[in-house]
Amino acid sequence: MLTKLRLKNFKCLEDTGEMDIRPLTLFVGPNSSGKSGILHLLLALRQTVESPDIHTAFAPNDSWVRLGSYPDFIFRHDWRRQLEVFLEFTEGQPPSHQRAFPLPRWLSLKVRWRYNKKTTQIQLEESEVEFNRGELRQLVCHSKRGYEAVVTIDQKGQREEWHREAMPIKFYDFAARLKKREKPEDLSRQVPRHPMLFRVGHIVE
Numbered sequence: 446m447l448t449k450l451r452l453k454n455f456k457c458l459e460d461t462g463e464m465d466i467r468p469l470t471l472f473v474g475p476n477s478s479g480k481s482g483i484l485h486l487l488l489a490l491r492q493t494v495e496s497p498d499i500h501t502a503f504a505p506n507d508s509w510v511r512l513g514s515y516p517d518f519i520f521r522h523d524w525r526r527q528l529e530v531f532l533e534f535t536e537g538q539p540p541s542h543q544r545a546f547p548l549p550r551w552l553s554l555k556v557r558w559r560y561n562k563k564t565t566q567i568q569l570e571e572s573e574v575e576f577n578r579g580e581l582r583q584l585v586c587h588s589k590r591g592y593e594a595v596v597t598i599d600q601k602g603q604r605e606e607w608h609r610e611a612m613p614i615k616f617y618d619f620a621a622r623l624k625k626r627e628k629p630e631d632l633s634r635q636v637p638r639h640p641m642l643f644r645v646g647h648i649v650e
Contacts, residue, residue: 449533449553454520456482463531485510486530490616499614502569503528503558515560515567527570528558549576556616559587569613585611585619594619 451463458479472480492507505512512518519526534552557570571586582597594611597604611619 446535447532448535449531450483451529451531452483452486453529454526455486455528456518456520458482459520485512490530493615494617496615502613502616503567505567514565519560524560524562528567530554530556551577554617558616569616572613572616574617583619585613592619594621 488509492509493504584595610622
């Protein structure tokens with residue numbers, strides 16, 4: 446269940462601050478104060494998750510909502526600004542069916558997007574997913590050579606960190622890149638073991 450939300454640089458909202466979300470939440474304010482903008486952003490995230498194109502970092506125009514181009518919906522139409530979102534989820538009611546993998550008790554997602562004026566593409570700048578308040582952190586960030594993924598696992602006082610060149614998948618996951626002469630089975634032996642790793646997409650969906 447979504448329990449916290451923060452948006453930066455979306456429509457008329459420069460920074461909402463961290464907002465608590467409850468099962469019944471009302472947004473109250475004058476016209477053009479950003480109430481519908483919060484829902485529009487959540488719908489844009491949903492249609493990004495549902496997009497068949499895994500390379501789509503942010504889908505502003507699809508069946509759920511149509512926001513126009515990046516300069517249309519970024520704060521003050523300043524394309525140099527980065528769009529930022531923070532979402533926090535906590536475990537709701539137990540699912541009625543058995544899952545093949547466990548769900549986290551707590552999950553947070555921080556994402557920043559930027560605009561490439563040359564290509565008019567909306568690109569991922571940084572994405573951080575945290576499970577169970579630090580038990581697992583999955584960071585995907587833009588670098589000079591492309592993107593890098595950093596996975597940190599902290600369990601029972603044991604800390605393990607893993608770095609890898611990566612290709613981002615939408616705004617919440619990644620695919621690790623193989624090095625020269627490296628085989629997939631070599632990579633699988635190097636990856637840290639954790640039941641939540643590489644399950645982000647299933648959880649978000």
